[in-house]
Amino acid sequence: MELHEYLDTLAEQIRCKKARPMIQEEIKNHIEDQAQAYRKEGMGEEKAMAKAILEMGDPVEAGMELDRVHRPKMQWTLVALVVLLSIIGMIMQIVIFKTGCLSNEENVTTIQNGFIYNSILNTIISFCVIGAACILDYTYLAKHPVALWWLFCFLQVVGSIFYMEGPFIRGFQLNYYGFTLMVPIFAAVVFRYKNKGMAGFLKCIGLYLALVLIKMFTQLSYISGMLELTISVLVVLTVAVIRGWFGEKKAGKLALIWIPALGAPALIGTVAVFFNDKIRIMADYQAARIQALFHMDSWANYQVLAARAEMEKATLLGTRRLPLTTLPSIQNDYIVTSMFTYFGIIFTLFVMSMILFFICKAFHLSIRQKNQLGSMMSIGCVMVLLGKIVVYVISNVGGVSIFGQMSMPFLSYGLGNAVVNGVLVGLLLSVYRNTDIVSEKISKPKYIFRFPVEKV
């Protein structure tokens, strides 16, 4: 048997094609080492190779054993949770549309059915996106992460210019959902600059700051999206520093990100509350929201107070009534409050604990993921999901809220929400699926041609 015959027979047993090259490489190295050892003992070239291959044993048996290890894996617990939560969310949305459209409008049933149809369609689309993102090889994202980052920065500008316009997606949606998708991209950027020391670390921060500058010169809207992104970016960078991706001297680097991260909001908040009439650093509504934190009876707290009132009315088993008159577009913004009043405290807490379990499970898997890029990307995905959930739930139970809740992963209505959360969950599953398959070596150009330059 020739070397390539052995390797081919071995590879044929491994069903997952992506896993084959890296295994073949390792085995080939081994056979060559063995042949070399035989040659040193005085054997001829061919005889040494033949003996080394014979020494390997049966390629079919070994290949079958390897096949057992290198299989795509599905995280069925997370899949089951997502399906269950999405269906619960869909049912809640349908209940809202069934009850909410009973106005005096004509064609009530048509409008109702339209919304219900959309709700079901969004759920199905979300599952499709999860499936697609899960099957895709996430390492493709890491091929050109910096270019992708700039592309999304550009999309932020586009979103700001066409704020309320756009053929398929409105500008502001581009802004908000763009922020979300930039988190896994940032994780890939951090991976790109791994082992590049302080310079690499500063480049990562630089790319984040570039986005901040772009936002400040265009339109600093959707602070909530920016905040979710920022917190996720901080966590991703912190994990990278702790794991030693940028070399030793970790404390200094941590200080470099956390001191400004904690200092800046305090500074901006102070300016907004006390000097907004003199130094305009944010829109009136944004300043008003911060000021409202200190004046609970302010008009700006109308929704917070309404949500609180609704929460007080919630009973253990539910009242089968919705906060339709007191809160705006509850299918988007107050689906958790609606769940509390309609289905009751027990059921909603059960749903919340499922979401919490999802996040904990996903975070645990991300931290333990042995592929470093995959680990970082899924930490990013989990963090941005968590950020959305925290902002949303706090506002829904009537806690203080300065950041507008945009969407509740798994539960709230909207195509954008369905697609973007689908991407995040799909990425998480893709990383897990490819645990024993992909090798994260960033492919470098194989052949570098160098022309000899003669000195004159």
Place this chain on the structure above:
Amino acid sequence: MAVDKSLISGSTTMLLLKLLSEKDMYGYEMIETLQKKSNNVFALKAGTLYPLLHSLEERGLLTVYEATVMGKVRKYYGITKEGKKFLKAKEAEWKEYSLAVSNVLGGVVYGIA
């Protein structure tokens, strides 16, 4: 997870983990070292070794990394914290087992007065 034949005969696993607890090695090195240390008693086939290494890595008992040594890219395996814990348990199990065998055979047993 599918039950792995070579894992049931856990002694190979234990020997490999023991080797790697001393230093990181690549596959060929492991076979050589094992052979030397056991006076040629354990001649591990590469066809058994690699599937075993890969499954140990899948279970998180080993980590793998690439290093270029003398111009050759090699895959090195190292033991993880979990691997060390697993090895400790396996060693204890093994000691108990061999003690039991010795008791039955009636040979000299160390550690018992």
